[in-house]
Every structure is written in structure tokens, then in C-alpha cells.
Amino acid sequence: MRFTLKQLRYFDAVLRTGSVARAAVELNISQSSITAAIDVIEQVTGAELLRRMPAKGIVPTDKGAEAGKRVRSFLEQARIFESDLLSVTGDPTGILRLACYAPTAPYVLPPILRRVSASYPSIRIELKEGNMQEISELLSAGVVDMALTYRRLTPESQPFVPMFRAKPMALIPDTSPLVKQDEVTLADLADEPMILLDLPGTHAYFCGIFEDAGLRPNVVHTTKSSSVLRGLVSAQFGYALMNICGPNDRSGDEGYIAKPISDLSDAPQFGVTYTVAAQRSSMVKSVLKTCRDIATKGGFDHLIE
Secondary structure (H helix, E strand, C coil): CCHHHHHHHHCCCCHHHHCHHHHHHHHCHHHHHHHHHHHHHHHCCCCCCEEEECCEEEECCCCHHHHHHHHHHHHHHHHHHHHHHHHCCCCEEEEEEEEHHHHHHHCCCHHHHHHHHHHHCCEEEEEEEEEHHHHHHHHHHHCEEEEEECCCCCCCCCCCEEEEEECCEEECCCHHHHHHHHHHHHHHHHHHEEEEECCCCCHHHHHHHHHCCCCCEEEEEEEEEEHHHHHHHHCCEEEECCCCCCCCHHHHHCCCEEEEEEECCCEEEEEECCCCCHHHHHHHHHHHHHHHHHHHHHCCCCHHH
């Protein structure tokens, strides 16, 4: 091969970040090293692959975009090969890149990381968080191997292993008369001030729950942070809907309490999705088995019941 894996990684980083400077920061190397690698690859291929555009950074030419796809696929296969080779004489070994839908991360990650660490100590997990759209893009680009997310925005082409269904619950301020009820209805909530989690896919989803029942929610604040959302509910600014609620949400000690919604049957699937290439990896197979085992043994039940 007339260029090295390292040079291909540099080229891929520039394509992903759109900038030599950002790629250098990500890889913790000098910009000159990246520029030299790009020069070598363009010289070997005999084509202009990248262009510097004012105010746009670096963009690929048509040939560069096609080369980028092939480089990304090759690097992913090379990394999986390296991991599997290291695993031949023992337990799965290597770095697994795992993404998680940010609002659910504090609840679903700990049991998975704890079990993986105990069962497969030679697997090191690199975490990324994001909204559902960002996670789908990370998987499609090969930036991560697996992701914990909802099925709703996961492309059908990506394998998906469901772990549980998460029916939305209402986080009710503890000063509201509704906290005295064992359950609430959508009609109970519709006129109350609502704090809406405003991420790609969530605005339409939560508002659609009311619209399907012929109602309209009274949204008074929106936020992209689930922590800010809980803080606003605790401060009595309104109620909120969340699909996954931890023990603190149910305790009544945080200034609010989670209540089931009696006339709501929708319960989206939450699980783990992964790339087609990654499914051959012994690391991915091991972590998938871990996720299935935890779900089968009720390890997530406290989040959804």
C-alpha cells in the first residue's frame, strides 16, 4: 500500500471536521502532519480530493467524497480486524466507540458500563452523547460502532436490538393538585403550563401525543437540556413529559414527582443500534449480549415502571 493507515486517518478526520485545524486538535498532532498526509494521498491518487473554500473550510471534491467513503469503510474494517486479532487468544479486546441519546445517558449507561467492565475488562469504551439525529449521523459516518437510542429515528437499514419500551410519564410539580392523583390524563395536562424538551424529533413527538387526542399542549418554555427541564419543573414553572424516569423522579423529593398517563398507550422502543460492518466484531457481539442480558433480567425496569 502506497500510503499508511495513519495518513488515511488524517484524511478521514479532515473530511469529518471540515478543517485541518479541528482535525489536528482531535488527533492531537500538528497541522503540518495532516497537510503532508493529504498531499501524499492526492499525489498517489493523481486527483484533487479536497478544496479550501472561504468561510466554508475544507470541502471534498466529487472524487474526494467518493474516496472519503472508501477510506472510512476501510478504516472501520481495519479497526475491527485489529480488535478481533487481539481477541484471538483471549477475551474481546480493543476500543469500542459507543454513542448514547443524551437525556437517557445517566440512566442506561451505568448498568451497561458496569457489566462490560466486569465481564470484559479488555474492552475500553469511548463515549459520545448527542440527540437522536446526531447519533444517527455518527453511525452512518462510521464515527461510532454502536448507539443507545430510540427506534423512532433510527434508519431501517441499521440493525436494532430492542431492550425495553418506554411509555411517557408526566413530571408534575409538587405544588400542583395533580400530584394527589395516582394517574393523570392528557386532558388533565393540556391546559397546564408545559416545559418541552426541544430536540430533533422530540418537539413533534411530545406535541403529537396531545394532537392525536384532539388536544393542544400549553408550552410555556422549551429547553434542549433534560437537566434544565427537570430544574424548571422543580421550580414550579410547569410540568414535563419524559419517557425514562429515574428513582429520583419518582421519589417526590426533587420538587416534582413522575406520574403515569392513563390514556396514553404509545411506548417507543429503546435499544442498541450498530453499523453493519461492526456487527462482525467480537467486541460488538459481547456488548450486545450484555445489553440483552441486562434487559432480560429486568435491569432497566426501574426506569419504566
